Amino acid sequence: MLPSLEEISRKRRILGLTQNELAKLAGVSQSLIAKMESRKTNPSYTKVKAILDVLNKLEMKMEVHALEIFHGEIVSVQKNEAVSKAVRLMMEHGYSQIPVFDGEHAVGSISEKTILSQVSAGKDLSQVSALSIGEVMDEAFPQVGEDAPLPLISGLLQVYPAVLVTKKGKVVGIITKADLLKMLL
Numbered sequence: 001m002l003p004s005l006e007e008i009s010r011k012r013r014i015l016g017l018t019q020n021e022l023a024k025l026a027g028v029s030q031s032l033i034a035k036m037e038s039r040k041t042n043p044s045y046t047k048v049k050a051i052l053d054v055l056n057k058l059e060m061k062m063e064v065h066a067l068e069i070f071h072g073e074i075v076s077v078q079k080n081e082a083v084s085k086a087v088r089l090m091m092e093h094g095y096s097q098i099p100v101f102d103g104e105h106a107v108g109s110i111s112e113k114t115i116l117s118q119v120s121a122g123k124d125l126s127q128v129s130a131l132s133i134g135e136v137m138d139e140a141f142p143q144v145g146e147d148a149p150l151p152l153i154s155g156l157l158q159v160y161p162a163v164l165v166t167k168k169g170k171v172v173g174i175i176t177k178a179d180l181l182k183m184l185l
Contacts, residue, residue, distance in 0.1 A: 070174060
């Protein structure tokens, strides 16, 4: 089922196209676009579909994907390393959480909250510092491909503090809530 004809006008304006530009791209006349938008004609299915196909392709090109916003330099730790190393890296880089790897595979995450919960549970600071990250880590951050759209990433970041970006199964980047906020500047 096709969307209403009002949707064509709305999408055209959002994309910043004139009626003439849209008509050329869709292979129809400018007067047809004008008549459709003013509801003075009832166009054929094939004409409406051609116009919507052009608008949808243009929207896809404008959509932001993971590839455009991820950080390629990932600050991380290995699960067999000491918690003290994770603390040092988080402090050096100003992060509140980082991914945990076993070799090249993401297996968990560690955060300030996770570490502080160990202290709150009554463990001595030196004891927590010496624990292996694998003993205290949380679940791994979700992973998406480089072509993952912004709405998907944004939805995941409402639940998780970070999202890992993969290419052919290998982690190549990370996106945090701060990265999305920077896009608003």
